[in-house]
Amino acid sequence: MTQVDKRTLDRAAILSGIKPLKFHDLRHTWASWHxxxxxxLMVLKELGGWETxxxxxxxxxxxxxxxxxxxxxxxxxxxLRHTKDSDKKKAA
Known part of the structure; x- marks a missing residue:
């Protein structure tokens, strides 16, 4: 598994205008995409290591x-609900 360099993440955060950004913040995106x-959900629970x-x-x-x-x-x-007015219009 490739590790994420904190400097690379910081540069990406600055370029995107998302500051502060922590690697942990991406966990939400990762789970939502899954x-x-x-x-x-039970598979994702195991993949993400969540207990509940x-x-x-x-x-x-x-x-x-x-x-x-x-x-x-x-x-x-x-x-459609028939009313007396609608019946009159049909008769006319």
Whole structure:
């Protein structure tokens, strides 16, 4: 495994305008990318060395994009409500 040089990380933080940045901050991004790529939480728990699933969820912050596949899983069709006014318009 390649180690990250602190000087390289500091230069990257300065160039990106993200200051202060610690290597540990990237753990959140790493975990989120895993979840969004479909890595099961229990697998990520082992990969990241977390003791509880709650800690995995704390680190794996997600945007709403991963929910897009499930939004239209069910269909909702509203029923139109007939009123006396709408019946009059149909008769006219």
């Amino acid at each position: 979840v969004q790529s479909g890595t099961p 699933i709650e800690m995995v969820q704390k680190y794996a912050h997600l945007d709403a994009g991963h929910l897009a596949n499930y939004v239209n899983a069910t269909e909702f069709t509203p029923h």
